[in-house]
Amino acid sequence: MIDRKLLSAANIQIIDLSCAAGETIYERGALAQFVYAVEEGALFRFRLLPGCRRSIQQFLFASDGFGYEIGRHHRDTVQALTDTKVLAAGRDALLRAAASNPLLSNLLFSAAASALLVAEKNAEIRCVGTVTEKIAQFLLEMEVRLSKRGEIDLPMRRHHIADYFGLTLETVSRTFSALHNKKIIQFRDQRQRRIVICDKRRLRELASDASIFEESSVLKTRKAMNTPEMPPGQWAVGGT
Amino acid sequence: MIDRKLLSAANIQIIDLSCAAGETIYERGALAQFVYAVEEGALFRFRLLPGCRRSIQQFLFASDGFGYEIGRHHRDTVQALTDTKVLAAGRDALLRAAASNPLLSNLLFSAAASALLVAEKNAEIRCVGTVTEKIAQFLLEMEVRLSKRGEIDLPMRRHHIADYFGLTLETVSRTFSALHNKKIIQFRDQRQRRIVICDKRRLRELASDASIFEESSVLKTRKAMNTPEMPPGQWAVGGT
């Protein structure tokens, strides 16, 4: 998003920031002085809702941009999940320069446009489908963004994932456990944050509602045969 | 969003379209030839999902813009809910002109930026909270956008609202009925689409989770007093 060369060519100051895990980059309501890009590490963007709830709108990883506000104030809060390196550029200077520099103004447009893409994609993941679908999609997405040597090292806690999907952390935990029991994923550490996807095909099926499809056909068969019995686990992941 | 004067000054062609209710403006996957703005009427933007589901991303009313794609193809489908008048401008000509015209490029940027605002706001409404909260927020929003002489004439069916929130149409219908029974809203026609908000204060409380708050305190009191009794209706709206 932020291009060092382009910005310094337009005489806009760039600042390198280092943030420790847990630090807040900016808070909702604060004056929007900078626009940012993640160089290293992970952060999340969220808003507090009435009733002590928190809605996480986005997880931010290397090369993601954030803080591109339209108004003069930030509409959400950004916090670091891990130690991070972040690039910041003065917002006012950038906007002023963009008014006469087509390259910069194009940069701003594509930043906003790709933020829109991400927002709509996130909204779809967050709003639609069962818990299993959501978590499966989440893991596939995280694999693309984070995997190193076939291993995903999740920087966020169960609670963050829960707030991202509007679920409870217990439900998230149970879904991870179910995927683990079905041998679709494995854990590589005791906190169960380092994850390996063992059966990507099954995970993809679950992500695009194969679960619902299979489950319901199983249920229908069962109904037709009048066999009310259910599998032992309350939290069996769909399929087989 | 689209400014007739600005566009004709830049020599970009503008087309006036009239669409009947139910007509499709463009489909997902089609080449993005135009960008649009609603002049009159109502439309909705949606995507089909695996499993015969439909996710409505946005309802579009007068002055809303749509079709501002980043890639060369439309990523969703837009259909008219009522008879509508829509303004269209050539996308390629606009993008070319924007490359050298700061005014136009600024127009594009603010279009994308406000689309982002809307997308994030919609995502929040759609993802967070109980059915009652969602419908209450929806009605308040529709009042702002659609009300004439204190009356909201909803252009969409229950099914559209359900697909917007990822609910079933039955659940939506029950929630409307509950609001009606509680005398928070009234219906002005037999289809129950012309709606009057009678008690806006209560509706606002419900929208910002007063329902949860009141309900749970009631439940807690009930638990403490060990009175397991429940109110008659399964679908009572929160609060007294």
Place this chain on the structure above:
DNA sequence: CGTGTAGTTGATGCTCCTCAATTTTTGTGG
């Protein structure tokens, strides 16, 4: 009138939440 569409309402049960107990990890001070 029959047919189709939109909407309401009821019974039943799955999904996910709530509350609670337990285990493991992390951080802190002696």
Place this chain on the structure above:
DNA sequence: CCACAAAAATTGAGGAGCATCAACTACACG
């Protein structure tokens, strides 16, 4: 280093909320 407390994650029991299936009403249109 270990003891202790706090945090993170798992797991279980029970219940609320919403989905599913189905029946029913009301209106529009040929």
